[in-house]
Amino acid sequence: MPVGIDSSQMQRIEELVATRRKVKRGGALFQNGEQFAALYAVRTGVFKTCVATEDGRYQVTGFQMAGEIMGLDGIVHSHHTCDAIALENAEVCVIPFEQLAELSREISALQTHIHQVMSREIVREHGVMLLLGSMRAEERLAAFLLNLTQRLHARGFSASELVLRMTREEIGSYLGLKLETVSRTFSKFVEEGWVQVKQRHIRILDMVALQNLVNGSRFGS
Amino acid sequence: MPVGIDSSQMQRIEELVATRRKVKRGGALFQNGEQFAALYAVRTGVFKTCVATEDGRYQVTGFQMAGEIMGLDGIVHSHHTCDAIALENAEVCVIPFEQLAELSREISALQTHIHQVMSREIVREHGVMLLLGSMRAEERLAAFLLNLTQRLHARGFSASELVLRMTREEIGSYLGLKLETVSRTFSKFVEEGWVQVKQRHIRILDMVALQNLVNGSRFGS
DNA sequence: CGCGTCATTGATGTGCATCAAGTGGTGTGG
DNA sequence: CCACACCACTTGATGCACATCAATGACGCG
Numbered sequence: 001m002p003v004g005i006d007s008s009q010m011q012r013i014e015e016l017v018a019t020r021r022k023v024k025r026g027g028a029l030f031q032n033g034e035q036f037a038a039l040y041a042v043r044t045g046v047f048k049t050c051v052a053t054e055d056g057r058y059q060v061t062g063f064q065m066a067g068e069i070m071g072l073d074g075i076v077h078s079h080h081t082c083d084a085i086a087l088e089n090a091e092v093c094v095i096p097f098e099q100l101a102e103l104s105r106e107i108s109a110l111q112t113h114i115h116q117v118m119s120r121e122i123v124r125e126h127g128v129m130l131l132l133g134s135m136r137a138e139e140r141l142a143a144f145l146l147n148l149t150q151r152l153h154a155r156g157f158s159a160s161e162l163v164l165r166m167t168r169e170e171i172g173s174y175l176g177l178k179l180e181t182v183s184r185t186f187s188k189f190v191e192e193g194w195v196q197v198k199q200r201h202i203r204i205l206d207m208v209a210l211q212n213l214v215n216g217s218r219f220g221s
Numbered sequence: 222m223p224v225g226i227d228s229s230q231m232q233r234i235e236e237l238v239a240t241r242r243k244v245k246r247g248g249a250l251f252q253n254g255e256q257f258a259a260l261y262a263v264r265t266g267v268f269k270t271c272v273a274t275e276d277g278r279y280q281v282t283g284f285q286m287a288g289e290i291m292g293l294d295g296i297v298h299s300h301h302t303c304d305a306i307a308l309e310n311a312e313v314c315v316i317p318f319e320q321l322a323e324l325s326r327e328i329s330a331l332q333t334h335i336h337q338v339m340s341r342e343i344v345r346e347h348g349v350m351l352l353l354g355s356m357r358a359e360e361r362l363a364a365f366l367l368n369l370t371q372r373l374h375a376r377g378f379s380a381s382e383l384v385l386r387m388t389r390e391e392i393g394s395y396l397g398l399k400l401e402t403v404s405r406t407f408s409k410f411v412e413e414g415w416v417q418v419k420q421r422h423i424r425i426l427d428m429v430a431l432q433n434l435v436n437g438s439r440f441g442s
Numbered sequence: 443c444g445c446g447t448c449a450t451t452g453a454t455g456t457g458c459a460t461c462a463a464g465t466g467g468t469g470t471g472g
Numbered sequence: 473c474c475a476c477a478c479c480a481c482t483t484g485a486t487g488c489a490c491a492t493c494a495a496t497g498a499c500g501c502g
Contacts, residue, residue, distance in 0.1 A: 051347045054436055059351040073347065075340035082347060103338065105326045115322065118339040120295035124301060126272045126294065126344040130280040132353035133397035137490070167448065176354035178491055183450055199449080199499075215275055358458070388480065399459055404482055420467080420481080 004109035013110065016103060017041065017093040029070065029084040029092060036074030038096045042066050045090020046165040049073075050173070051082045062124070062173040063087075063148075063166060066155055069117050071097075087165040132176045135214075140175040141185045142210040145195070149204060160207065164200040225330035234331065237324060238262065238314045250291065250305040250313060259315045263287050264310020267386040270294075272303045273396070281395040283345070284308075284369075284387060287376055290338050292318075308386040353397045356435075361396040362406045363431040366416070370425060381428065385421040403435030 011094070013083060020043070023029050029047065046065050052058040061082060063071055073142040074080040075097065103109040131140055164171070168179040175182070189195045194210060196203040204210065226234070241264070244250050250268065267286050273279035284301060285291050286325060295301040296318065325332040352361055374380040385392070389400040396403070408418045415431060417424040425431070 059354045076337045116297045133280045135277045
């Protein structure tokens with residue numbers, strides 16, 4: 001929450017996001033069909049958001065970690081159209097949307113911020129569509145790992161080591177692959193010497209190899 | 222632009238969107254990398270928006286027709302991250318974004334509208350991710366046709382007859398398929414007696430069959 | 443310890459991609 | 473007006489990446 005906000009405005013924003021909510025591992029922060037009332041900012045823990053069809057198929061649309069916003073899908077029809085599930089015990093800030101909208105009419109820096117959060121989500125989803133529509137399994141998993149490490153690094157964690165909070169099946173759902181394919185692709189990366197994998201503990205050994213995979217397999221390996 | 226707006230406010234909004242811009246078939250309304258300054262509302266014609274990787278792969282992220290908004294991707298970084306290409310001679314309203322944001326601070330119904338437009342786009346993209354991540358070719362094409370006819374019907378056109386504005390390749394890119402697969406799938410639908418296809422002229426003969434395909438192939442045909 | 447969940451690995455199957463040939467509609471220039 | 477070129481599209485033959493089916497192995501927890 002950067003420039004253009006004085007301390008009295010800052011205080012009003014802090015009041016707005018004062019209420020917290022805890023969600024247990026496996027629990028739902030919100031679910032498809034529920035009334036929409038608030039956005040949520042992740043404080044601790046990791047979430048997945050997913051959409052479903054009537055016939056039981058579902059698709060993970062994203063993984064959210066500290067600082068990221070959930071619930072934007074609910075604005076348009078005043079009820080949520082996806083589920084947000086905690087992958088570990090987690091805590092979020094509750095941001096009542098009506099009040100947020102009202103406050104953002106006074107504080108233009110806040111309005112700008114909201115626009116950017118929504119636009120960023122649209123751009124992120126463009127990237128996922130590109131991944132799902134035109135990449136092969138190896139490229140998808142490489143892109144996924146690079147994206148995760150980058151976000152973790154931005155939060156002060158190691159750039160080369162991470163602990164996955166999600167199962168192979170959830171990764172597969174996000175990437176449009178089956179869990180066996182995710183597992184095999186991890187094994188392939190290990191054989192190539194690009195990563196170490198011990199259960200959900202991942203260590204990146206050759207970041208550049210993964211980047212080459214994503215940015216143009218035309219160069220070969 | 223519904224409730225909560227009086228006539229003087231309406232006039233200010235109309236002034237905001239007064240400027241028009243024509244784009245020739247095949248021309249770009251905006252392109253990846255360009256400075257972002259305005260949103261665009263389609264008046265006539267149909268557009269595609271697409272993202273690309275450095276190595277030349279690209280992905281159509283959507284087709285926009287009358288009344289739909291383009292350019293939301295540009296807000297977050299003040300420059301566009303995708304291309305908007307006219308599929309036929311087209312005209313758009315130019316909506317300078319800074320002024321729109323300012324006006325929406327005064328007119329809360331306008332603010333609500335902007336939030337809804339962005340949220341709707343996020344929800345739409347969730348649907349595309351579900352399609353790309355978990356549907357088979359027939360289901361994808363059926364979903365595409367149903368979505369198109371629905372949008373055309375909402376604009377006063379026939380619910381069962383349409384003229385595609387895009388090539389098989391563009392449809393394929395949107396659906397994560399190759400153009401040959403799109404063509405074969407059309408042929409399959411024709412064999413089944415579900416649609417008539419003559420070039421880009423499509424007539425839906427059995428809407429229900431297509432809907433069944435989308436909402437759960439577990440029931441068989 | 444024994445059970446459930448998650449992950450790995452192998453064998454086999456299939457949906458879509460790829461490669462390739464041919465058709466039909468459209469526009470252009472002789 | 474017709475010949476030609478070009479482009480979008482269709483259709484067939486073949487190949488491959490990933491799905492599916494199945495068995496086994498590694499943790500973690502009551």
